[in-house]
Amino acid sequence: MLETQKLRRDFPILERQENGKRLVYLDNAATSQKPRKVLEAIEHYYRCHNANVHRGAYGLAVEATDAYEAARTTVARFVNAWTREAVVFTRGTTESINLVAGSWGRANVQRGDSVVVTAMDHHSNIVPWQILCQEKGAKLRMVEITADGRIDLADYGKALDAKPKLVAFPYVSNSLGTVNPAAQLSKLAHAAGAVTVVDGAQSTPHLRVDVQALDCDFYAFSGHKMLAPMGSGALVAKPALLDAMPPYHGGGEMIERVWDDRSTWNKVPHKFEGGTPNVEAAVGLEAAIAYLEHLGMDRVAEHEQELARVAIERLSQIEGVTIYGPRDHRAGVVPFTYGDVHPHDLATILDRDGVCIRAGHHCTQPLMRRLGVAATARASFYIYNDVDDVDVLVSAVRKAGELFGVPA
Amino acid sequence: MLETQKLRRDFPILERQENGKRLVYLDNAATSQKPRKVLEAIEHYYRCHNANVHRGAYGLAVEATDAYEAARTTVARFVNAWTREAVVFTRGTTESINLVAGSWGRANVQRGDSVVVTAMDHHSNIVPWQILCQEKGAKLRMVEITADGRIDLADYGKALDAKPKLVAFPYVSNSLGTVNPAAQLSKLAHAAGAVTVVDGAQSTPHLRVDVQALDCDFYAFSGHKMLAPMGSGALVAKPALLDAMPPYHGGGEMIERVWDDRSTWNKVPHKFEGGTPNVEAAVGLEAAIAYLEHLGMDRVAEHEQELARVAIERLSQIEGVTIYGPRDHRAGVVPFTYGDVHPHDLATILDRDGVCIRAGHHCTQPLMRRLGVAATARASFYIYNDVDDVDVLVSAVRKAGELFGVPA
């Protein structure tokens, strides 16, 4: 396990209290807290190097450009991208997926085609495809999940029989914690002639990612869930696909030449980075990656999986608690319900003990419908959590049971 | 004039040197430097309140949501928006304009329609309309400028005769400094039945903006040019238009209900804010607005206009210098060329004296073609600049002349 006591000192917010109690932040799947090193990187950037990038002849602008492009190289290495030009900076997962839908999707999906998503996808990996399919008259096919919360491979195979143009799925489910066999899913999709979009929002922060090993075509993630500032993130994609795609946002930086009525485009990745780029976000993301790599992504994954294991074990001992998701192949996400106590009430009660969890549909309404619940409570772990946090969680859940008289 | 000596102490970066000289930062039209108060607001947010917004039942999440929504109210007040729901947070001007083109534009512009932009527009207010018009088979009409760098009202009138669907123009030109009669332009466009898009990238940081007085339909701006963090900005729009528009980015936060194959949308402005919002950016923007309002936007405008006046006066005294843009109605932007010294060489030479200016096409290639130049040098002022800075600029320009033997 990681040395959480030591790590916590790097996270100023963990010194604050929540309702007079030690802050036990267990909503890491929603967003992560930021270590001092990331805050310092942001501040250092603005104090020493801030300028608009790519177009300045003066020193400051060169420094800002170098910082921005160095961050791109770091991101490329972190997920083992094909090249550094394979990394397009975006605001996060949602924007990355919308970019693929708006650019690749609009150019390639036609009436009668099909696009495949899974029933465990986040709204950000469903709604862009719904909008695209509605616009194009294409069919959106949602692959079912198994009773224990995995992608149903039989149904996946059936969906591929229709030779979809594109297949999208999450590497790790934010609502179930399932770690999907992304390389296998990608291989099957490719065999059916589809391009693959992997939602990496919950994998990139929590396990070692190798996009070349996954051999997916598009990979999307958010910085804010992995210690980096809000507004950071990337789309990582096979360079040949990016080259062939039309641009997304028109504007500064993404053009080569602009005539009155038409333009030509800059090279990849700049073609997709219209407007002033968010250098702060890139610099902050680089600092976050350095922090995570220092710990080692394998150890990070192991740490969180162990916490999830302990949490599942202890919560399961409470009569009336139901845990969702598979037994194994799961990340540090623990979704549960407790008798007929509504998850919102649970979250409020836990908050009084300083425990921050999420209650709701977690942006996965189609999944909730399949689980037959309106909402779940979800505890999700990160590097600064430990078994003590699990204990506080479990005893707060018990307290909620007493207040509501559960089990009745 | 503002007390620049005092203000400078609020900007840590101004203490650094550029090539061993005092940093004279005159590239404010590209991006602005950040005062300590903004850096502190960012840091305070991450140290004390960071959480994902709108969906959390616990205290931290409520605080983050409150901070985010309070910033929206502040922005609304700052530009005198119709309601606070009229403010959609975006990454900046480019994204705001692309949002309008992608949502309103795709829904309303049809084959044979026309869309009007001006020859002084920034690529970010040209390329999205080119892409839209190409997609729809509509006609893009570029309004000419007068010899002294204003929108040619006669040509504007002719463009309106074609009853365009949409008219886009900059409030202030980033390449000429022209302050356009935005209210009048908007009124004329409305009379012709068009909706209006005002590019506020160069007005919002530098003068008092009142979108209700302008009576434009869409108003776009970037935070990073007005002391706020990169990645901040907004689209401000008439609520009825926003209500009627289809969404832009699909994903979390922007939905009401998600079914397997279709969804319903959340209310405005959330409908347009798919994905985890950048709370840091909103909080930073609010702090920047507080800083500017403390100075008073009228005084800010006056200060910069005075600096521009002095700079134009002194640069004009150098034989071989040409200044672009109108004599009056101009903001703190001074574009110039110097004999046959290429602006890039000028910028490099000035940089050696600590002076940061921009050289190039300033993302306005159609304008450059009309000016008959490939590039200009551009000095642009902000609140921390003063007449001393102008003097350093002018003597560095003279030095360049000596090195290159200009005038020959």
Place this chain on the structure above:
Amino acid sequence: MVDLGELYQQTILDHNRNPRNFRRLETANRTAEGSNPLCGDRIHLFVHVDGDTITDIGFQMPQGAGCAISKASASLMTDAVKGKSIAAAEEMFQAFRDMLAGGTNAPGKLAAFSGVRAFPSRIKCANLAWHALHAALQNSAAPVTTESAGDF
């Protein structure tokens, strides 16, 4: 710090467990659907209005979609407005909102929700049924949500 007991007062726990008027009203001549898009909670409200009077009222929440606060609030709301005039009901809504916004307690059993003031994230839950009532009485067709500016 405000105690949890302030929020989950006995009245609330009781109405959560045994919600009153928890039924579809076949005779309803005004209905509304309310939702809190951020948590997914939903309510269907059925009202029978005779002239100026709310003669009957009932509500339903889909299986599992309704926290203790929203369910108890719907239950107490329906009890409170049954037999009242439309104007009186709207007045109660106003008093209820005022209370949650930090004002004085609403009359009668509605005061049980005074504790919600200290739990800003739950104010929308308490308001949900009332927003739906307001919509039903206005006979507005569009489904209402609590995602409006005033509730932040």
Place this chain on the structure above:
Amino acid sequence: MVDLGELYQQTILDHNRNPRNFRRLETANRTAEGSNPLCGDRIHLFVHVDGDTITDIGFQMPQGAGCAISKASASLMTDAVKGKSIAAAEEMFQAFRDMLAGGTNAPGKLAAFSGVRAFPSRIKCANLAWHALHAALQNSAAPVTTESAGDF
């Protein structure tokens, strides 16, 4: 700090003022267009290759589009490769890039650009003509830009 004179060496100022081979080559059998999309500088390169030898070469830059560095570099480049074999020209390009990347000086007059090393924002200007030459010799049809990864 490196002095401006290091960058704007007399050779560069001279070639900027009086660029050699500054002409369209009607007999060219290889051409390329190069551009620096970020500043808008553009070059048209015309090469006549006979067998393995660059027998003639010329360049043009649109009115005003070419800073001292890019123009002088094009001028010196054309002088340097004229009469040389393709392989020798490519070697010079390599030596030139190496110099700008911080390596040892390129041979002959090309060493005048050694000062560019201290001005990272101008490296692309110095490389522009060479990239175009490389493209022309490869006979690659696509216009080249300096906006490639290696140049950051």
